[in-house]
Amino acid sequence: MTTTEPGPHGPAVPNPTEHNQWYPFQDRPLPSEIDGILANPAVVPTSATDPLPASAKFVVVGAGIHGMSTAFHLAKALTESGRGTGADVVLIDKQGPGAGATGLACGCVRNMYMTGPLHAILRASVEVWESDPINFGFQQVGYISVGEKNQVDEYHQIHQSQNDSGFRSDLYVGAEAESFLKGIWPDFKMGSAHVALHELRSGYAGTHMVMWGLDQKCRQWGVTRVYGVEVNGYDTDATGSVTGVQTSEGSIACEQVVVGAGAWTPHHWEWLGGADTTDLTYADGTVVENSPMWTFWRLLEGEVVLPPGVDFRTADQKDAPVLHVELMDTPVYGADGQMIHDHVYTYLRYAAERVGVPGIQGGTIPIKLTTDEDQEPYGHLNDRYQADDWFAEYYTRTLEMLFERFEGIGPWFKQRRNGGIGAFTADNVPIFDHVQDNAYVIADSNHGFKMIGVGKLVADELVHGVTPDELKPFTAARFANGGTFGSTNSNSPWV
Numbered sequence: 296m297t298t299t300e301p302g303p304h305g306p307a308v309p310n311p312t313e314h315n316q317w318y319p320f321q322d323r324p325l326p327s328e329i330d331g332i333l334a335n336p337a338v339v340p341t342s343a344t345d346p347l348p349a350s351a352k353f354v355v356v357g358a359g360i361h362g363m364s365t366a367f368h369l370a371k372a373l374t375e376s377g378r379g380t381g382a383d384v385v386l387i388d389k390q391g392p393g394a395g396a397t398g399l400a401c402g403c404v405r406n407m408y409m410t411g412p413l414h415a416i417l418r419a420s421v422e423v424w425e426s427d428p429i430n431f432g433f434q435q436v437g438y439i440s441v442g443e444k445n446q447v448d449e450y451h452q453i454h455q456s457q458n459d460s461g462f463r464s465d466l467y468v469g470a471e472a473e474s475f476l477k478g479i480w481p482d483f484k485m486g487s488a489h490v491a492l493h494e495l496r497s498g499y500a501g502t503h504m505v506m507w508g509l510d511q512k513c514r515q516w517g518v519t520r521v522y523g524v525e526v527n528g529y530d531t532d533a534t535g536s537v538t539g540v541q542t543s544e545g546s547i548a549c550e551q552v553v554v555g556a557g558a559w560t561p562h563h564w565e566w567l568g569g570a571d572t573t574d575l576t577y578a579d580g581t582v583v584e585n586s587p588m589w590t591f592w593r594l595l596e597g598e599v600v601l602p603p604g605v606d607f608r609t610a611d612q613k614d615a616p617v618l619h620v621e622l623m624d625t626p627v628y629g630a631d632g633q634m635i636h637d638h639v640y641t642y643l644r645y646a647a648e649r650v651g652v653p654g655i656q657g658g659t660i661p662i663k664l665t666t667d668e669d670q671e672p673y674g675h676l677n678d679r680y681q682a683d684d685w686f687a688e689y690y691t692r693t694l695e696m697l698f699e700r701f702e703g704i705g706p707w708f709k710q711r712r713n714g715g716i717g718a719f720t721a722d723n724v725p726i727f728d729h730v731q732d733n734a735y736v737i738a739d740s741n742h743g744f745k746m747i748g749v750g751k752l753v754a755d756e757l758v759h760g761v762t763p764d765e766l767k768p769f770t771a772a773r774f775a776n777g778g779t780f781g782s783t784n785s786n787s788p789w790v
């Protein structure tokens with residue numbers, strides 16, 4: 296075992312994998328530079344990629360979870376309906392699969408949202424994860440969310456809404472919650488925990504595996520995969536309809552564009568004529584004027600090596616469910632007795648494929664940034680967007696507070712980069728909508744590695760001309776027509 300050097304992000308810690316601190320590069324050299332800035336590369340090797348054609352029926356921009364799912368499902372739906380083939384679809388990314396948030400996400404697939412209409416989006420997404428769990432790297436271990444007494448009403452609403460949407464979950468309150476949680480993890484420390492929601496169809500997925508799987512499916516269905524080409528703008532006619540996509544390799548004429556650009560979405564939105572502010576009208580008639588359409592948040596995540604003899608398995612030796620705990624009234628104290636935060640907010644999943652040895656990955660509430668942040672360099676390459684110095688102690692303290700098995704785990708925090716930013720919408724809930732009559736934007740408000748089904752729903756709409764019910768609540772028109780989603784009883788912006 297080696298030990299990493301003390302650095303700006305924390306003390307020396309065990310590093311049994313002997314990887315360097317640049318995930319996913321491990322012991323590879325740093326990636327190439329574009330205009331003097333490190334360029335976050337694709338997370339999977341790509342082969343048989345294509346040059347940019349002169350025209351296409353559909354151009355999909357961005358090879359993250361949404362762009363790749365859309366391109367694959369477009370090719371499939373066109374072929375199966377007899378309305379076209381995969382040759383009608385061109386997928387463009389300035390790097391390649393997983394070069395944005397998708398390649399570095401924690402990989403949690405859950406349905407625990409206060410926003411009811413998201414439950415159907417997640418039901419549709421889990422159906423896609425279940426359609427090929429091997430090639431998507433989907434581990435259907437379930438997901439458990441735990442809260443305190445002050446959240447019981449919200450848990451009842453979420454439980455009802457999930458089940459109404461066709462997504463089964465079970466709810467346990469008080470003594471039932473304790474016996475449920477201790478049945479799975481006998482060493483779980485209840486503390487002030489009082490309510491537990493169990494989603495049986497949720498779990499986690501390896502981020503590289505799903506990128507590889509979707510890239511292969513795009514290939515198999517005949518999508519033209521153009522990687523290493525950057526989109527610089529869009530050609531539009533007098534009505535605003537898109538006639539072509541401008542790239543670093545010239546223009547490509549097209550009939551339809553779908554944008555899945557993650558943290559870069561605000562640029563594409565602006566290029567396509569979307570407004571940068573909006574008035575927000577709520578169901579009770581309240582209007583908040585001139586809200587920014589996009590605000591960036593910086594995610595706080597990390598990895599912990601499991602020491603010899605410690606596992607994250609259940610009492611019956613299964614891979615444990617993903618666990619998410621928010622105890623709003625329970626402070627977290629550091630080793631020096633000082634309070635780090637006045638609440639517990641923590642999530643974890645087994646992540647050997649990520650850590651390199653048996654380990655877990657998780658995080659806490661992201662940090663709000665401004666409405667205008669630099670996306671480059673993206674992810675782990677960007678010094679400004681890494682976890683704060685307090686994070687390692689906070690995160691491992693929450694693990695110690697929740698499990699006897701994790702007592703003393705602090706030194707096993709794997710001190711390497713896990714940062715990334717996301718663009719959140721004006722109400723922190725996704726926008727899935729046309730910004731022009733033939734330009735569709737999938738803006739997941741940083742909720743969406745799990746939302747692999749959105750690309751299928753969008754493809755269905757574009758091929759068959761009918762908007763699926765699941766997508767209807769997520770138009771940008773909600774901001775004007777009283778459908779703005781509300782805030783919640785949580786410290787988190789993931790509503």
Ligand SMILES: Cc1cc2nc3c(=O)[nH]c(=O)nc-3n(C[C@H](O)[C@H](O)[C@H](O)COP(=O)(O)OP(=O)(O)OC[C@H]3O[C@@H](n4cnc5c(N)ncnc54)[C@H](O)[C@@H]3O)c2cc1C
Nearest residue numbers: 357359361389395396397401402403526557715743744745
């Ligand atoms: C640290 C972190 C952890 C997360 N954990 C989870 C989680 O556990 N579960 C979950 O559900 N969600 C999670 N998320 C959120 C989730 O990762 C994102 O919401 C989702 O991956 C966004 O997918 P996307 O396809 O929209 O964008 P991205 O994955 O960011 O892909 C966008 C792609 O567009 C390309 N691109 C951008 N601009 C251009 C251009 N001009 N020309 C050509 N190509 C361009 C980029 O190169 C990139 O490959 C996490 C996010 C972060 C940052």
